[in-house]
Amino acid sequence: ILNVEQSPQSxxxxxxxxxxxxxxxxxxxxxxxxWYRWETAKSPEALxxxxxxxxxxxxxxxxxxxxxxxxxxxxxxxGSQPEDSATYLxxxxxxxxxxxxxxxxxxxxx
Amino acid sequence: DGGIxxxxxxxxxxxxxxxxxxxxxxxxxxxxYWYRQDPxxxxxxxxxxxxxxxxxxxxxxxxxSVSRExxxxxxxxxxxxxxxxxxxxxxxxxxxxxxxxxYxxxxxxxxxxxxx
Numbered sequence: 001i002l003n004v005e006q007s008p009q010s011x012x013x014x015x016x017x018x019x020x021x022x023x024x025x026x027x028x029x030x031x032x033x034x035w036y037r038w039e040t041a042k043s044p045e046a047l048x049x050x051x052x053x054x055x056x057x058x059x060x061x062x063x064x065x066x067x068x069x070x071x072x073x074x075x076x077x078x079g080s081q082p083e084d085s086a087t088y089l090x091x092x093x094x095x096x097x098x099x100x101x102x103x104x105x106x107x108x109x110x
Numbered sequence: 111d112g113g114i115x116x117x118x119x120x121x122x123x124x125x126x127x128x129x130x131x132x133x134x135x136x137x138x139x140x141x142x143y144w145y146r147q148d149p150x151x152x153x154x155x156x157x158x159x160x161x162x163x164x165x166x167x168x169x170x171x172x173x174x175s176v177s178r179e180x181x182x183x184x185x186x187x188x189x190x191x192x193x194x195x196x197x198x199x200x201x202x203x204x205x206x207x208x209x210x211x212x213y214x215x216x217x218x219x220x221x222x223x224x225x226x
Contacts, residue, residue, distance in 0.1 A: 003152075004152060009150070032214075034214050034215075036217075041219070042219060043113075043114070043216075043217040043218055043219045043220075044200075044215075044217045045217075046214045046215075046216075049213070049214050089152075089153075091215075097155070098155075098215070099152070100145075100152040100153040101152050102150055102151050102152045103152070
């Protein structure tokens with residue numbers, strides 16, 4: 001994989017559902033993997049930075065895992081709430097650049 | 111509060127005109143970046159700068175120009191040479207470690223440019 005790919009492109013869930021989505025990235029020249037949360041009409045906000053294979057990070061109901069050997073990261077949201085509705089961006093940082101995925105747009109219905 | 115300010119939020123341009131998008135940060139960050147977002151695509155790097163009076167082309171620099179006369183400011187000019195300028199433009203900044211690698215970004219809230 002040369003680019004950063006996120007799936008699914010969009011996701012609609014009911015309030016209270018748990019959900020997860022994927023970020024795939026190049027498995028070579030890895031430096032860090034970033035997750036951002038981007039609400040409409042606002043600036044993307046940093047969620048996690050992960051650098052080591054096997055890293056797991058957690059912030060409230062949101063957590064992320066990292067597998068640098070196979071080139072993927074999962075973002076999990078437990079018990080989704082309407083305020084979780086946003087686009088979740090991942091970014092792969094290699095030696096010289098930062099490459100972004102197209103994002104997963106999450107909509108949580110009350 | 112420290113942050114990045116982009117202006118204007120919405121911008122309309124006639125074909126053949128140059129327009130300049132403003133990006134100002136008060137975070138004392140060394141590096142600044144301009145990205146473009148089109149529907150269904152990831153952010154694509156236009157230009158970046160790691161130090162005052164120096165900047166580098168990103169993946170899609172054609173039709174754009176930048177300047178970095180002050181650490182706080184990194185304006186982007188969309189020239190008439192840019193064939194498809196209608197897009198969402200996002201500015202970001204970051205610190206730099208001594209090795210030249212960067213940490214995560216702080217983003218502005220973006221400018222939506224429409225060519226009419």
